[in-house]
Amino acid sequence: xxxxxxxxxxxxxxxxxxxxxxxxxxxxxxxxxxxxxxxxxxxxxxxxxxxxxxxxxxxxxxxxxxxxxxxxxxxxxxxxxxxxxxxxxxxxxxxxxxxxxxxxxxxxxxxxxxxxxxxxxxxxxxxxxxxxxxxxxxxxxxxxxxxx
Numbered sequence: 001x002x003x004x005x006x007x008x009x010x011x012x013x014x015x016x017x018x019x020x021x022x023x024x025x026x027x028x029x030x031x032x033x034x035x036x037x038x039x040x041x042x043x044x045x046x047x048x049x050x051x052x053x054x055x056x057x058x059x060x061x062x063x064x065x066x067x068x069x070x071x072x073x074x075x076x077x078x079x080x081x082x083x084x085x086x087x088x089x090x091x092x093x094x095x096x097x098x099x100x101x102x103x104x105x106x107x108x109x110x111x112x113x114x115x116x117x118x119x120x121x122x123x124x125x126x127x128x129x130x131x132x133x134x135x136x137x138x139x140x141x142x143x144x145x146x147x148x
Contacts, residue, residue: 001052002104011092012057014100020048020055021062028082034117035078038146047080052105054084056096063087066096072105078114093119097126102124 005014024042026074029036047067056064064083070076078100083092116123131137 004054004099004103006099008095010058011063011095013096014055014057015053015103016055017048017053018064018146019057020053020065024047024062025065025080028049029083030078031079033082034125035115035143042146043146052103054096056092058087064096066093066100066101068103068106070106071108072109075111075113076106081119093122094125095101097122101126
């Protein structure tokens, strides 16, 4: 697995898991993200351990995150993408998407998938489209799983 560390001005994107602020990631996902409210910290830690993670930093402070779940041969799922509210509007999410798209271990995949409630315009800039035939897709979804 290739580790990346890319700088742009005072910001940096890194795939080094040791730099991730698990407390910040958990707080955002469990309290602010509409897709993972109340997710237990242990689940966040397990998700991080089993994914290719991208941390966005200003100095030593983490300000954004994304993770990719993949077999690194055919398919990848992009999830948990966020930039903290006070850092939005600076092009950081676009830079994060560019960095993910260019990661050497994520090239040549046949399919990428993601779920989004409100960031369609961001993802469309990077080649994402609506599912052509949603009748072929199925899911098992338990929105109450974190409450037990």
